[in-house]
Amino acid sequence: MTELTLGYSPCPNDTFIFNALIHGLVPCPGVTFHERLEDVETLNRLALKTQLDLTKISYHAFGHLRRDYVLLHSGGALGRGCGPLVVATQPMTMKDLHDKPILIPGELTTANLLLQLYDQKFSEIRVLPFDQIMPALERNEAAAGVIIHESRFTFAEHGLHQLLDLGAWWEQLTGLPIPLGGILAKRSLPVRLIQQVDQALAESVRYAQAHPEKAAEYIRQHAQELSDSVTHEHIQLYVNEFSVNLGDEGIAAVQELLARAEKCRLIPVIDLPIFATS
Structure with missing residues (x-):
């Protein structure tokens, strides 16, 4: 059994996305997850210390983390009309x-x-x-x-x-959607394991979308100060087709953000693939 630490935020979109994965409602054979819920800036800092095997991060942080982490295709927050x-x-x-x-x-x-x-x-x-x-x-x-x-x-x-x-x-x-946050895996993990987790996470998103009532209690447990209507709006805004898979447009958005940040010297220039490759 492989044990992996997994960080994500208590925000409704993350608890909605990860509920099925964490509670065994979708299969990820041979893998046990130990979740840690923190605000995204804390997760960014933990990732800088490579303390988590898998973690939600800001795409800004990913610009500084590419030597140690790769990006998953699923589970992130990227879309239109959802920026700061x-x-x-x-x-x-x-x-x-x-x-x-x-x-x-x-x-x-x-x-x-x-x-x-x-x-x-x-x-x-x-x-x-x-x-x-x-x-x-x-x-x-x-x-x-x-x-x-x-x-x-x-x-x-x-x-x-x-x-x-x-x-x-x-x-x-x-002309591209805005990349807010993504899910990373340690670059040192086996590629096959990273791909397995990526697929399971995509299934977790699909499960949540098909059975939103299954995640309601978990979401409410971590978002007690939010009304049900605000929670619903939050999920509708930040969970979409890009959360299942970035696709070509999502990948282009991430690459454009990183390229512009590198050009402005806001992140280091790192010439490594952003996804796991065999």
């Missing part, structure tokens, strides 16, 4: 933020990478956990923040103003 938003306490332009404090949900998040690709002149970037950004803005602790996850559904209720949809900006710039 820049919100502010007052209406203003993005140029107005060049000398003002901006909160981001983690240095290695794709949200931060997109902000830097949009404009590298922001001089006061501060890190806060994603769920603390809107409360901090309400306390006037910063001028603006980059919000992710379910915050995009609720920011207006907090009196905040949207300045920029970074996902829409990316889609208009490239």
Whole structure:
């Protein structure tokens, strides 16, 4: 029996995706998973220390992890209309933020990478956990923040103003969907094992889509502060056909993001295949 550590977030899209795999509702013969649920920035940091065999990460982090990890085709968050938003306490332009404090949900998040690709002149970037950004803005602790996850559904209720949809900006710039987070496997694992896990994870997504009620209790257990309606919106937004398989368009989006980040020197240039090869 092969034992693998597996990291993912407690967000509804991840618990929805991984529920069937973790609870043996889809087969992955000879493999036992030991899950660890953490926010994505913590997972990014754990992966930098190669502490997890398999893990959800931000694509920004993947740019720094390619020597030690390969990307799976399934299980990730990539799509259209689902990118991070820049919100502010007052209406203003993005140029107005060049000398003002901006909160981001983690240095290695794709949200931060997109902000830097949009404009590298922001001089006061501060890190806060994603769920603390809107409360901090309400306390006037910063001028603006980059919000992710379910915050995009609720920011207006907090009196905040949207300045920029970074996902829409990316889609208009490239014509491609926005790569937010993916699932990685240690490059040192046997290729056949990586492919087996990738296939099982795709089946876990399909199972969840076909039997959403089976994941409801697991999702609720880790998202107790979210209403059922917000949880549903979250899953509908971040789980789609790209979660089953990136496909050619998804792969092109990932490669474009990494190439632009390398060109801007935001990640190191690494000449290795991003997927496991035999």
